[in-house]
Amino acid sequence: MNIFDPQGPVAAAEKTILIDSIAIMLAIVVPTIVAILAFAYWFRQSNPRAQYLPDFAYSGRLELVVWSIPTLTIILLGGVAWIGSHQLDPAAPVEGTGAPVRIQAVSLDWKWLFIYPDMRIATVNSLTVPVGAPLRFELTSASVMNVFFVPRLGSMIYTMNGMVTRLNLRADNAGDYQGLSAHFSGDGFPDMMFDVHVISALDFPNWVAKTANSDRVLNADSYKDLLQQTVETSKPTYRLDDPRLFEAIATQRIAPQPGPKLSTNAAQSYMGAPNAR
Amino acid sequence: MLGKLDWTAIPIDEPVPLIAGGVVLAIVLAVLIWAAVKGYYPYVWREWITSVDHKRIGVMYVLLAMVMLLRGGIDALMMRAQQLVAFHSDGYFPPQHYNQIFSAHGTIMIFFVGMPFVIGLMNFVVPLQLGVRDVAFPTLNSVGFWLTATGALLVNVSLVIGEFARTGWLAFPPLSELSYSPGVGVDYYTWSLEISGVGTLVAGINLVTTVLKLRTRGMTYLRMPMFCWTTLASNLLIIAAFPILTATLAMLILDRYLGFHFFTNEAGGNVMMFMNLIWAWGHPEVYILALPAFGIFSEVVSTFSCKALFGYRSMVLATMAICIISFMVWLHHFFTMGAGPDVNAIFGIASMIIAVPTGVKIYNWLFTMYGGRVRFAVPMMWAIGFMVTFIIGGLTGVLVAIPPADFLLHNSLFLVAHFHNVIIGAVLFGAFAGYTYWFPKAFGFRLHEGLGKLAFWFTLVGFYATFIPLYSAGVLGMTRRMQHYDVAEWRPWMIAAAIGVVVMTIGVIFQVLQLAVSIRHREELRDPTGDPWDGRSLEWSTSSPPPAFNFAVMPNVTGEDAYWATKAKARRQNLQVREPDYRDIEMPRNSPTGFVCAFFATVMGFALIWHIWWMVLLGLVGAFATFVVFAWRDHDEYVIPAAEVARIDRVNLAERRAAMNFAESAT
Numbered sequence: 001m002n003i004f005d006p007q008g009p010v011a012a013a014e015k016t017i018l019i020d021s022i023a024i025m026l027a028i029v030v031p032t033i034v035a036i037l038a039f040a041y042w043f044r045q046s047n048p049r050a051q052y053l054p055d056f057a058y059s060g061r062l063e064l065v066v067w068s069i070p071t072l073t074i075i076l077l078g079g080v081a082w083i084g085s086h087q088l089d090p091a092a093p094v095e096g097t098g099a100p101v102r103i104q105a106v107s108l109d110w111k112w113l114f115i116y117p118d119m120r121i122a123t124v125n126s127l128t129v130p131v132g133a134p135l136r137f138e139l140t141s142a143s144v145m146n147v148f149f150v151p152r153l154g155s156m157i158y159t160m161n162g163m164v165t166r167l168n169l170r171a172d173n174a175g176d177y178q179g180l181s182a183h184f185s186g187d188g189f190p191d192m193m194f195d196v197h198v199i200s201a202l203d204f205p206n207w208v209a210k211t212a213n214s215d216r217v218l219n220a221d222s223y224k225d226l227l228q229q230t231v232e233t234s235k236p237t238y239r240l241d242d243p244r245l246f247e248a249i250a251t252q253r254i255a256p257q258p259g260p261k262l263s264t265n266a267a268q269s270y271m272g273a274p275n276a277r
Numbered sequence: 278m279l280g281k282l283d284w285t286a287i288p289i290d291e292p293v294p295l296i297a298g299g300v301v302l303a304i305v306l307a308v309l310i311w312a313a314v315k316g317y318y319p320y321v322w323r324e325w326i327t328s329v330d331h332k333r334i335g336v337m338y339v340l341l342a343m344v345m346l347l348r349g350g351i352d353a354l355m356m357r358a359q360q361l362v363a364f365h366s367d368g369y370f371p372p373q374h375y376n377q378i379f380s381a382h383g384t385i386m387i388f389f390v391g392m393p394f395v396i397g398l399m400n401f402v403v404p405l406q407l408g409v410r411d412v413a414f415p416t417l418n419s420v421g422f423w424l425t426a427t428g429a430l431l432v433n434v435s436l437v438i439g440e441f442a443r444t445g446w447l448a449f450p451p452l453s454e455l456s457y458s459p460g461v462g463v464d465y466y467t468w469s470l471e472i473s474g475v476g477t478l479v480a481g482i483n484l485v486t487t488v489l490k491l492r493t494r495g496m497t498y499l500r501m502p503m504f505c506w507t508t509l510a511s512n513l514l515i516i517a518a519f520p521i522l523t524a525t526l527a528m529l530i531l532d533r534y535l536g537f538h539f540f541t542n543e544a545g546g547n548v549m550m551f552m553n554l555i556w557a558w559g560h561p562e563v564y565i566l567a568l569p570a571f572g573i574f575s576e577v578v579s580t581f582s583c584k585a586l587f588g589y590r591s592m593v594l595a596t597m598a599i600c601i602i603s604f605m606v607w608l609h610h611f612f613t614m615g616a617g618p619d620v621n622a623i624f625g626i627a628s629m630i631i632a633v634p635t636g637v638k639i640y641n642w643l644f645t646m647y648g649g650r651v652r653f654a655v656p657m658m659w660a661i662g663f664m665v666t667f668i669i670g671g672l673t674g675v676l677v678a679i680p681p682a683d684f685l686l687h688n689s690l691f692l693v694a695h696f697h698n699v700i701i702g703a704v705l706f707g708a709f710a711g712y713t714y715w716f717p718k719a720f721g722f723r724l725h726e727g728l729g730k731l732a733f734w735f736t737l738v739g740f741y742a743t744f745i746p747l748y749s750a751g752v753l754g755m756t757r758r759m760q761h762y763d764v765a766e767w768r769p770w771m772i773a774a775a776i777g778v779v780v781m782t783i784g785v786i787f788q789v790l791q792l793a794v795s796i797r798h799r800e801e802l803r804d805p806t807g808d809p810w811d812g813r814s815l816e817w818s819t820s821s822p823p824p825a826f827n828f829a830v831m832p833n834v835t836g837e838d839a840y841w842a843t844k845a846k847a848r849r850q851n852l853q854v855r856e857p858d859y860r861d862i863e864m865p866r867n868s869p870t871g872f873v874c875a876f877f878a879t880v881m882g883f884a885l886i887w888h889i890w891w892m893v894l895l896g897l898v899g900a901f902a903t904f905v906v907f908a909w910r911d912h913d914e915y916v917i918p919a920a921e922v923a924r925i926d927r928v929n930l931a932e933r934r935a936a937m938n939f940a941e942s943a944t
Binding site: 001002003013014015018021022025026029032036037039040043045050053054055056057058059062065066067069071073074077078080081082084085086087089090091092145147149154155156157161162166178180182183184186187188189190193252255 | 372373376443444445449451452455456457458459542543548549582583584585586587588589591611613614615617618619621622625626629630632633635636637639640641643644645646647648649650651652653661664665668669671672675676678679680681682684685686687688689752753754755756757758759760761762763764766
């Protein structure tokens, strides 16, 4: 999940910004640290060769330098931030080959539901995408806040109930990666990891066709099962019954996920989620 | 009768909190019995609990902070231990327990370690530096302290009765709403912060008023020591920011208790409003903690370099700039929430702008050392350790202030490492520097130098050994608050961090040992002069510990570094100081108001958490009645006669003259 090993243009651009900014700052920070240690050492009390200047408490020129160095650094980095924020706006489309893939992600307690509305399929805790195609995510939450994050593809984004956030990514190399929730969401939070399978553009239709033949169907009823607070390990796939399911969740036509059933005691809420191991 | 409270509230099936609670209870009982056997109760009641002396209250604040630091530190140890073993396994703690640990760690470290530590030091030092006899509102000061203690007590009660929040230290809804957190944990969190928040607010009002209204003759704003400036800035922030916290948590309370919908999923509640409000408090809070630390370092660097602070006016400007800009950056805590690029970029740049005055401060400390005679006493070691560490924390801070970089690093362990880098590097190092620096002033003897240096080195090395691995794990995508994980590449860093935290713990042990050894050897470490470091500001011009009235005669200030100037003048002219004109001094009487009020606040808080409504009423009426009784008091001051003042002052002056003559005959 190394963010310094990007597998898509978004992650790559963000990595570049990260490294450039570190380099710009190190150019100031390293000399400053060296100066601190050097001054402290040279002007130690026991050094007879160091000059004692008890009245050296103001120097206009030095003040000017002291204010300019951080100001100039920040002007430079501010430019980086301004341009970077616009170029890498999560809502801005990403170029790619082939038709864009629309994916609707729903965070649930404690699993991810990925809906492919145009292909009438859905998966849980497993995200399969083709190489090179623009990936257009719409995200919401069925319960508490979460953050959708695939470190090697780049930008993360919050999911919130009653709201839709947007994220655009692209994966450039086939392979298996991992994603996770990057915002604490309760007892089953560490199990909100999901697999990301990036497969070739040729294999992708086959995968879609295979998934569409799933014997499980996702509709309002089977969605109710997902609304239980559980940790999901089996990664089921579904044929999607209603392509507007996501809208129903995001607009709260389907009520938000209820919380723990047994209420009072601390120990009880995790009982519905027998640990997989 | 007892609301939601019954025997199931005791976590019988969880040994860790029970044993911990039992040990703490045993220690508290042992101390209470020991004090009873020794007959200390009347003394403690008279001189400490009911004291309205800013110095005593300051010491109690710091003591509270240090005890809570141990509690929060044990939480940290448990978290590192958990992530050490919870690879492909469930570790030591089940989620419902682990989630309480990290929530309590954050809450305690910010509200009950950081805040009382800096408020305690400000309380103790600022009136002395300003050359005055007390803070503006002495009894209110006591109320503020005891309400803070109430909050700390409630958080710790949750260890054995019920549970603490399992939501993280900022209790984000909707997770913290009744539907997802039906237990009492969030209620412990909200009520302890509501009550201690009142304490913090009155402390802020008190200190701002003190700095603005109670300076001694000649102490103009631009002659105040830097620490007074940062105190002013920090407390202005408290006054502006803490009401936001109180209101935000009050809204959450209304949601949970009365079915409101401020932040719920249902009925138009909006979680983003909570995010905005809590960080509108939360970011200034960072500077509420950091600014006093900057002030401490300014005092320490200048004293131990034997030089005036370089660029004093520049420092004042930088301090006030930080004070204002810190209110304009809160959105950088949630760049990844889907705000547009303009909003993100503007808040990102605003956040970076804070780095400018902060950078200026670093350079001014640097040039304060230039041409100085640097003495590497323990406070100065902390200061140099701070400068280096804080620059690195600043670097990673500017990094996460760049929105596209934050898109990769938000909520990761990189972020966790960043804010520990600045909070430990600035606030904790600053608190330790201030503690070692002013300890002789408070108690009349120094802390053991060797053990202090050991504590410093172990803490510094332990800090890097803990948090460099966390930076690395963050780069590997590891997010915070993981109760267990299956990713093999994170494991080595968790092992490294666990080793680091052990090193840091050794530092803490040396710190405790330092205090114990210093108390045992206090006669050898005694400082009779009241000026052990060759200090520059007025607190060093009085005896250690200072008399209740601080200064026999109110000092007359003629420039910056008031006491340094006085000493220089005395040396130049070999002046026999003329006996001052001693007068009667009126001082505020001690009052149990604060303690009694906090007692009732504790009862009320506990009852609110458990829905015991009759007890809520009892606490409320009791607290109110306490104030009414206080308002109807007849005598609130007592007089120290001039003869007594003269006697106390002559002893100190004689000690000082002896020390000065000794120093001159030695050179």
